[in-house]
Amino acid sequence: MDLDLDAATLAFQAEVRSWLAANTPADLPSMDTADGFEAHRAWERTLFDARLSVVSWPEEFGGRNASLLQWVVFEEEYYAAGAPARVSQNGIFLLAPTLFAHGTAEQCARLLPTMANAEQVWAQAWSEPEAGSDLAAIRAAARRTDGGWLLSGQKTWSSRATFADRGFGLFRTSGERHRGLTYFMFSLRAPGVTVRPIAQLDGEPGFAEIFLDDVFVPDDDVIGDVDNGWKVAMSTASNERGLSLRSPGRFLATARRLVELWETSPDPVLRDRVVDAWLGAQAYRLYTFGTVTRLASGGSLGAESSVNKLFWSDLDIAMHETALDLLGGEGETTGDWLDGYLFSLAGPIYAGTNEIQRNVVAERILGLPR
Amino acid sequence: MKFTLSEEQTQFADTLDALLAKSDAARAWATGNHEPGLAVWRHLADLGATTIATDGEPVDMVVVMEAIGYHAIPGPAIETIAVLPEWLDGALLATTAIPPHVSYAVDADVADRVFVVQDGTLFAAVPGKRVTSVDPCRALFEVTATAEIGPLAGAFDRGVLACAAQLLGAGRALLAKSVEYVKQRTQFGKPIGSYQAVKHHLAAVHVGLELARPVVYGAALGVLPASAAKIAAGDAAYRAARTALQVHGAIGYTTENDLSLWLTKVRALHSAWGTGQVHRARVMTELSA
Numbered sequence: 001m002d003l004d005l006d007a008a009t010l011a012f013q014a015e016v017r018s019w020l021a022a023n024t025p026a027d028l029p030s031m032d033t034a035d036g037f038e039a040h041r042a043w044e045r046t047l048f049d050a051r052l053s054v055v056s057w058p059e060e061f062g063g064r065n066a067s068l069l070q071w072v073v074f075e076e077e078y079y080a081a082g083a084p085a086r087v088s089q090n091g092i093f094l095l096a097p098t099l100f101a102h103g104t105a106e107q108c109a110r111l112l113p114t115m116a117n118a119e120q121v122w123a124q125a126w127s128e129p130e131a132g133s134d135l136a137a138i139r140a141a142a143r144r145t146d147g148g149w150l151l152s153g154q155k156t157w158s159s160r161a162t163f164a165d166r167g168f169g170l171f172r173t174s175g176e177r178h179r180g181l182t183y184f185m186f187s188l189r190a191p192g193v194t195v196r197p198i199a200q201l202d203g204e205p206g207f208a209e210i211f212l213d214d215v216f217v218p219d220d221d222v223i224g225d226v227d228n229g230w231k232v233a234m235s236t237a238s239n240e241r242g243l244s245l246r247s248p249g250r251f252l253a254t255a256r257r258l259v260e261l262w263e264t265s266p267d268p269v270l271r272d273r274v275v276d277a278w279l280g281a282q283a284y285r286l287y288t289f290g291t292v293t294r295l296a297s298g299g300s301l302g303a304e305s306s307v308n309k310l311f312w313s314d315l316d317i318a319m320h321e322t323a324l325d326l327l328g329g330e331g332e333t334t335g336d337w338l339d340g341y342l343f344s345l346a347g348p349i350y351a352g353t354n355e356i357q358r359n360v361v362a363e364r365i366l367g368l369p370r
Numbered sequence: 371m372k373f374t375l376s377e378e379q380t381q382f383a384d385t386l387d388a389l390l391a392k393s394d395a396a397r398a399w400a401t402g403n404h405e406p407g408l409a410v411w412r413h414l415a416d417l418g419a420t421t422i423a424t425d426g427e428p429v430d431m432v433v434v435m436e437a438i439g440y441h442a443i444p445g446p447a448i449e450t451i452a453v454l455p456e457w458l459d460g461a462l463l464a465t466t467a468i469p470p471h472v473s474y475a476v477d478a479d480v481a482d483r484v485f486v487v488q489d490g491t492l493f494a495a496v497p498g499k500r501v502t503s504v505d506p507c508r509a510l511f512e513v514t515a516t517a518e519i520g521p522l523a524g525a526f527d528r529g530v531l532a533c534a535a536q537l538l539g540a541g542r543a544l545l546a547k548s549v550e551y552v553k554q555r556t557q558f559g560k561p562i563g564s565y566q567a568v569k570h571h572l573a574a575v576h577v578g579l580e581l582a583r584p585v586v587y588g589a590a591l592g593v594l595p596a597s598a599a600k601i602a603a604g605d606a607a608y609r610a611a612r613t614a615l616q617v618h619g620a621i622g623y624t625t626e627n628d629l630s631l632w633l634t635k636v637r638a639l640h641s642a643w644g645t646g647q648v649h650r651a652r653v654m655t656e657l658s659a
Contacts, residue, residue, distance in 0.1 A: 001372060001373060001374065001375060001376065001379070001427075001429050001587065001591065002371065002372055002373075002591065003371055003373055003588070003591055003593055004371060005371055006371070009371075069371055259657055259658070262658075263658055266658075271650065271651070271654050272646075272647065272650045274654070275601070275650040275653045275654050275657070276601075276650070278653070278657060279585070279598050279601060279602060279653070280581075282585065282588070282594055282598065283581045283582070283584060283585045283602060284581065286373065286584035286585060286587070286588045286593075286594075287580065287581050287584045289371060289373040289584070290373045290374060290584050292371070292373075293371070293372050293373045293374045294374065307576070307577050307580050307581075310573070310574075310577045311577055311580075311581050355566075355570070357573075358566075358569060358570040358573035358574070359566065359569060359570075359573075361573035361576055361577065362563075362569035362570070362572055362573045363569070365576060366545075366549050366569075366572055366573070366576060367549065367553075368549065368552065368553065368561075368563040368564065368568075368569050368572070369553065369560075369561050369563055369564040370564065
């Protein structure tokens with residue numbers, strides 16, 4: 001058992017660290033504003049030009065075939081450098097794994113390069129007003145037409161949809177609950193699409209409702225088989241809950257900032273909470289190295305990703321609450337810690353609520369009866 | 371980077387499990403009948419488990435202590451295996467106090483060698499008054515130093531890491547027992563494990579233990595302080611104990627049920643070898659250094 005990085009990973013880490021030190025921009029405006037979205041898109045392009053936007057992808061799509069360990073190291077360096085939030089994350093972390101697993105060669109060649117350089121920014125379209133935790137209750141439907149499909153219905157809580165270019169999600173193609181869903185990709189600029197921005201707790205339109213009225217989608221934009229969308233989506237859902245969406249890097253960076261904040265006003269009453277936050281981030285880092293080791297020797301993530309999600313979502317809130325308490329009365333005022341706190345509050349809700357994740361852990365890992 | 375047990379370590383853990391699962395020495399030990407427990411310790415010594423800290427890596431020591439925790443093996447395990455292996459001199463069991471956080475020498479009535487560590491110096495000691503622990507398997511003794519032996523560096527931290535590993539093992543056992551129980555206990559016509567209130571309690575315990583384990587092994591590798599391991603494993607095991615009692619209901623509150631062996635052990639070890647507050651203060655001192 002060892003936690004030593006190999007020479008290639010150390011060299012990669014050094015390259016990433018020095019590149020980020022030279023290129024990380026000062027604070028960009030929020031990506032949930034029109035200007036901020038374009039500033040973040042431009043940053044993604046800069047990352048892509050350095051071949052750092054999708055390091056774990058094959059080289060033909062703009063990556064460098066980095067190992068999972070190297071990707072975790074990249075993320076640590078990225079957040080330690082204070083680099084911007086990833087406006088492309090829904091595409092590169094949620095849709096791309098699905099394309100790699102179930103997409104055709106034509107789809108990969110057509111869609112992945114423009115995802116990697118952020119020419120196309122993708123938004124997810126899973127939830128509906130009546131389909132939240134019970135995602136299989138989806139009603140938005142696809143109807144056969146010449147050469148493709150017509151999508152109609154309503155999607156909601158679609159992150160980045162306000163300014164993004166394209167969307168992906170499940171639509172009903174027949175009556176059966178799970179076996180009547182198909183995975184579609186569609187343009188958010190297509191005729192029949194209406195996007196209504198929804199302001200989140202921080203006041204910015206980080207997500208949106210999408211109304212679809214006979215939106216044409218060619219057959220080429222179906223992923224996997226018709227009526228098999230549930231399986232296609234679930235086979236990579238652990239990416240969202242698990243380590244790819246929330247690698248340890250961002251929590252390690254937050255924990256470091258929290259310890260620094262504590263040192264500026266070392267309130268003894270809050271000391272234990274600061275230590276617990278720091279320790280939680282370290283625990284998640286080491287837990288991830290265990291996962292990386294297992295995956296590298298052929299294991300799969302599966303229900304374990306629910307353990308990740310439960311842990312990091314609670315940790316993120318606890319770290320930010322502790323920071324706000326350290327700030328005293330200033331904790332009410334806007335700033336990085338408050339922004340981070342409001343963002344963290346969504347963690348136990350998105351990507352499958354924590355109640356659903358606890359059911360998954362209890363039933364699929366502990367083996368308790370349904 | 372390879373952050374899982376090696377094949378040899380996994381095999382060693384399996385061997386220990388097979389040996390210790392047969393033990394039911396705890397109840398006898400609590401009444402002062404040490405013989406069944408000593409037989410287990412002789413087996414452990416034959417396997418090399420009691421000298422693993424000097425013969426192997428710290429990770430090996432953690433593997434042994436986790437197994438001892440999982441099977442609620444009585445005896446001065448932390449002291450014998452992690453703190454004093456160099457001072458066994460062929461004997462089976464050794465014990466020590468390390469004031470201020472380890473005030474008593476556990477099982478000094480049965481240990482072959484009794485010590486006290488004061489300010490980093492090891493002294494031979496004689497047991498005095500017995501104090502009663504919440505864990506009937508832990509006979510606690512005040513000790514008085516007699517002859518100075520010499521410096522003993524790092525004794526407390528080695529014990530803290532071993533205690534964390536023992537707590538982790540005990541916590542995993544408590545979760546396993548709870549899962550087994552809620553699958554077979556039926557109320558309102560269904561196994562109670564099918565109710566979400568119960569599922570969510572046990573899922574939270576699982577998450578706590580899963581995230582504590584890498585901290586304990588990380589401390590064994592030296593990337594985190596031993597104090598971090600005690601905080602993480604102490605809290606995770608304590609949560610496992612509280613939840614185990616709750617999902618067992620009244621039967622868990624009895625000493626007739628074996629659950630009590632683990633419940634009282636975890637409460638005792640949560641307090642022993644430095645409380646969570648002691649260790650959080652130590653971690654912060656290191657962080658702000």
